[in-house]
Amino acid sequence: xxxxxxxxxxxxxxxxxxxxxxxxxxxxxxxxxxxxxxxxxxxxxxxxxxxxxxxxxxxxxxxxxxxxxxxxxxxxxxxxxxxxxxxxxxxxxxxxxxxxxxxxxxxxxxxxxxxxxxxxxxxxxxxxxxxxxxxxxxxxxxxxxxxxxxxxxxxxxxxxxxxxxxxxxxxxxxxxxxxxxxxxxxxxxxxxxxxxxxxxxxxxxxxxxxxxxxxxxxxxxxxxxxxxxxxxxxxxxxxxxxxxxxxxxxxxxxxxxxxxxxxxxxxxxxxxxxxxxxxxxxxxxxxxxxxxxx
Numbered sequence: 001x002x003x004x005x006x007x008x009x010x011x012x013x014x015x016x017x018x019x020x021x022x023x024x025x026x027x028x029x030x031x032x033x034x035x036x037x038x039x040x041x042x043x044x045x046x047x048x049x050x051x052x053x054x055x056x057x058x059x060x061x062x063x064x065x066x067x068x069x070x071x072x073x074x075x076x077x078x079x080x081x082x083x084x085x086x087x088x089x090x091x092x093x094x095x096x097x098x099x100x101x102x103x104x105x106x107x108x109x110x111x112x113x114x115x116x117x118x119x120x121x122x123x124x125x126x127x128x129x130x131x132x133x134x135x136x137x138x139x140x141x142x143x144x145x146x147x148x149x150x151x152x153x154x155x156x157x158x159x160x161x162x163x164x165x166x167x168x169x170x171x172x173x174x175x176x177x178x179x180x181x182x183x184x185x186x187x188x189x190x191x192x193x194x195x196x197x198x199x200x201x202x203x204x205x206x207x208x209x210x211x212x213x214x215x216x217x218x219x220x221x222x223x224x225x226x227x228x229x230x231x232x233x234x235x236x237x238x239x240x241x242x243x244x245x246x247x248x249x250x251x252x253x254x255x256x257x258x259x260x261x262x263x264x265x266x267x268x269x270x271x272x273x274x275x276x277x278x279x280x281x282x283x284x285x286x287x288x289x290x291x292x293x294x
Contacts, residue, residue, distance in 0.1 A: 002070040003042035003099055004152050007181065007206050008268070013267030014288060015183070015208065016070065016279050017044040019065070020055035026063050031067055032249055032276045039280055042070040042099055044159060044183075044269070048079060051111025061097050072154065073097050076105030080122040082130060082140050089134060093149030101154040101183065102127040125170070125177050132178035155179035157160050157207075158186050158229035159196035181206040183269040185229045189234055190260040197264045208267035211257060213278050214250040217241035251278060255285030262286075 006013035007010045018032050033043055043064060047057040061071040067150065073092050075085065089100065104124040122130065130140045137148040155174040161167040171182070182200075187193045187209055200207050212230075214220050219242040220232040236253060243249035258268050268288075272278050 001234050006041040014040045015042045016040050016270045020060035022054050032172040042072050044072040047076045049114035051106045051108045062095050066235045072101050074097040076103045077120055077122045078118050081119050090234050100151045125173050153181030154181045157182050158185040159193055160231045161229045173205045183208045184210040185211050186212040190219050193261050194264050206266040208269045209261055209265045210269045211254050212271045213254050216246045251281050254282050259284040
């Protein structure tokens with residue numbers, strides 16, 4: 001099974017994330033993936049997430065593909081110009097990697113190489129347009145390709161952005177540019193998400209709600225303070241703070257949220273932020289027990 005299969009079958013799709021190592025040893029990354037085998041439809045592979053240098057996302061995707069997983073190649077505009085972006089995308093397609101998530105990317109100032117020069121030759125909407133051209137058999141300069149990819153093209157959206165109207169406008173632009181599925185930034189308010197989905201349902205795209213598994217009240221406060229577009233409500237922070245086992249409470253709250261919104265969207269993208277071993281417990285608590293990958 002694959003992410004494309006899940007969408008095609010109209011099944012509630014499940015994805016999670018793995019981070020490439022800061023080095024060449026991929027054993028831990030593959031061990032993390034093994035914990036999720038049979039539980040998710042695809043695994044997102046982050047691309048120098050938070051502007052921290054790591055193993056190439058393309059190389060990591062190849063390792064996962066060879067191990068029998070369906071990877072989602074995250075591609076950011078921060079580090080490469082349009083020549084390098086297209087080369088990497090074609091390289092991925094040549095290895096049978098068919099899922100792409102187009103991102104603008106965090107600025108280098110927040111990462112571990114703050115003196116690096118950011119590129120941003122393109123931004124996410126423009127990257128989506130380039131991927132659409134590649135799928136159609138041409139490069140960004142209009143030159144014909146000798147063999148073209150067949151990417152399932154994804155993008156991101158932030159339903160908790162305030163004001164929301166600019167985010168909605170960009171959502172529409174991403175659909176027009178070729179995005180066929182979306183994974184949202186982390187959401188915690190089910191009613192707010194349902195209102196966003198009332199807007200999203202006018203488009204013929206798949207929307208997967210994003211959730212970050214909270215492990216403490218401190219983690220929730222840090223996200224509220226430092227990550228734009230994420231708002232952890234006070235009652236959730238209070239529940240984590242008063243719990244004798246905040247991690248178990250975080251799993252329970254995540255599962256409850258997924259259950260509340262699953263009828264309004266097409267899947268869930270679970271981000272465990274270095275604690276991927278918690279993802280199976282979230283899926284069990286949410287009643288998402290059917291395996292997807294052999």
